[in-house]
Amino acid sequence: MSTYDIIAVAQWVFLTYFLMLNGGYIVLNFLSLFGMREYFRASSVDSLPKAYSEYELPISIIVPAYNEAATITASVRALLQLRYPEYEIVVINDGSKDETLDVLMREFSLVTFPEAYRERIPTQAVNAVYVSTRFHNLRVVDKNNGGKADALNAGINCARYPLFCGVDADSVLQPDSLYQVLQPFLDDSRTVACGGTIRIANGCTVRDGFVEKIALSDSTLALFQTMEYLRAFLFGRLGWSPLNALLIISGAFGLFRKEVVVSVGGYRTDTVGEDMELVVRMHRKLREQRLARQQAKKLDSLFEQMTSDEVSSLNIVVKADVQGSVEALRDALTKLSNDEVEVNMKVHLLGPGVEDRGEPHLAAEVLGISTQLFEGARDSLEEQSVEAGGVCPEQRIEFVGDGDDRVEVGCGKDLLHALGHPLCTPDALALGAVAIAAGVVGGLRVAARVTHLEVAAESRCAAALDVA
């Protein structure tokens, strides 16, 4: 490859990068504009159903501080003046080498507090916990240096309330910040985290921890920083949020449900972007939980819909592997049972050459699947020492419907797997069983058909029933 070719390829690479980056920013900006317009429209109504303050969740504010002697007093004073019914402030002195702890002790009249410290998330050693004699909602935790993530974890361990808000020691909050950041938790009770917009205070007049006058900095460099913060916090976050794809909530000001954070193991201390890493981990865990809930819900409502005649046809989508599919179906079918109808499932091994044209074959016919044996089947069975035509009682699918209705469906997982026919998978036959069982328990009013059958080789995802 000549130098010219390399330059030509490099040109395309750079241009593609430029387009993707700027295209992405522009799309995000448009999304955030729509988000902002909706926000203004909704906020034009002041007469909301008032949040009943006794039901508002109290908040623990966690302030990690490392060598913050110059600013910590003003920050804590400002936090003490926030407007919110119930909150506590936990300052973590993360092994500061300056006078951070002395300043705090002097300014807020701290005394040693016999905290029964509980280490839910492992952290560096905690040396002492102090409490203010003037402000009963202020505690200071003195610990060995372990970084910001470690300090936040220590704060979470000490937090008494169900929500915690991470705040940088040099952040300046507006008096109503907690109300603002809590709003999404009130508007949707499924909210687990919310971040505030951070802006640059360079050029602003700050007095006693509050912004008195908003202005831009005289420094060109600081102006670039202001632009970058606007891009990242205002447009970036607003753009990602409607997609439920917010990947970062700034450690400088973010509100979290404590138990969710603890359940994912808190902040990781071996990474640089601990705030982003935590949010991504929370996304993953909660998405997995949602998936599991959705599947359970579908199955729970299936029987109700069948008995109330709401379901006229049943579309079944299966994503299951060969290994474990029968187990998944067994779990799924167990959920169809209730006090009146019992659905049992055992794996039934139908032998080859069975002449009986009973329900198992009916199931297959409903599905349009042939159950005829194929060349090589007998050999495969003999290799597995399975007697042709025999029934192994331990491997049997059995659906017991209401009254005398009874459908037995052969699954023959191992047998059919051995046959290697592409359509005669155990999943396919077991699905027929599901459909017929559903018809039986629903009073034979359900026409079953498979609209889509997908077998993922690696996946161990459970069977999912989609009701049309």
Place this chain on the structure above:
Amino acid sequence: VWDFAASSDPFVRFALVSSLVAVVATAVLFASVVVLRLRLLAHRRAQQEFIATWRPLLTEMAIRGIDPETDQRLNETKMPTRDAWHFLLNEWNVLQDSLKGSGRQHLIRAGYKLGLDQMAWTMLKKRRSLGEQLLAVVTLGHLGEISAWNDIVAKLDSRNTLLSLMAAKALCNIDPDRAIGMVIDRILSREDWAGARVAGVLLEAGAGAISQPLHDAILAGSPTTQEKLISFLPMVYKAIASHVIHKLLSKEIIDDSVIGACLKVSDGPLELPHLRRLTSHPLWHVRMLAATALGRLGGSEDCRLLLGLLADREWWVRYRAAQALVGLPFLDQQQLEIMRDKVTDPYGRDMFDQVLAEAAVA
């Protein structure tokens, strides 16, 4: 430039076109931001001017009703243009929410005189924006417009959380007895309704309307239903709340989550035998809630139980047990310190120290 680009190789042409697209998109964005900002400033200015004129007048009408003097002032005041309707509706609704009794009735009469019902109907029917629909629903609710019932019920199932909550509030304003059944159904089915906001809606309906339906729904409901609704029991008549709690706790088989919900709100001495029994429940959160409840309701005979809970393996159980002990009104500092010295479990002793220190600081 275009001639140059047209005669260049594909890379230059592609770069030029893509750059132009990016520049145009950025310019559109910039213009949108400027327009948004200017509209916001204009909106705020217009709102301030409107409030300066209308707030005193509306306040006066709320206090005095429509008498000849306020009527004359109203006639002298220029009615807002269609663009400014939402200022009037918003101001009127804010005032409605801050009033009770005769003030509300005066304001409703003033609302009809100002034609707010027609404004709200127009907004609701045109379905222009979310903000207008929200304003319309709340206004019609405050006016008690029974003819709007079906339209507002339709909003109850809106995918927008705020609009559905507003609809619930409006229905409770119009006819709380009729609305409460539907609201309870949605409390159970809508996961997005936050407890604090639901409590606000139930408060709007009033204890008279919600007590019996909540009582019936809890006692007839599944454990999930019971757990969700029990948290609102403090808002119903005390006798009814106590009856529900007593009945649930007296059951032989009861879901753990329901026990927890009951313990959070129990405040009658009838429950004491249950509370004592539940201090040895296998689930830690039930023990914790039992300890907290004993702190509210317990007597001197419960000190031994609470001291026992100080040796619990769960931090929160120890913490609430210690808080319960320290909060008991009949124990003074000296008695507490004697008790503390008798605690042999080191974790329990640490916790007792912590809570005593908290009490000293508070």
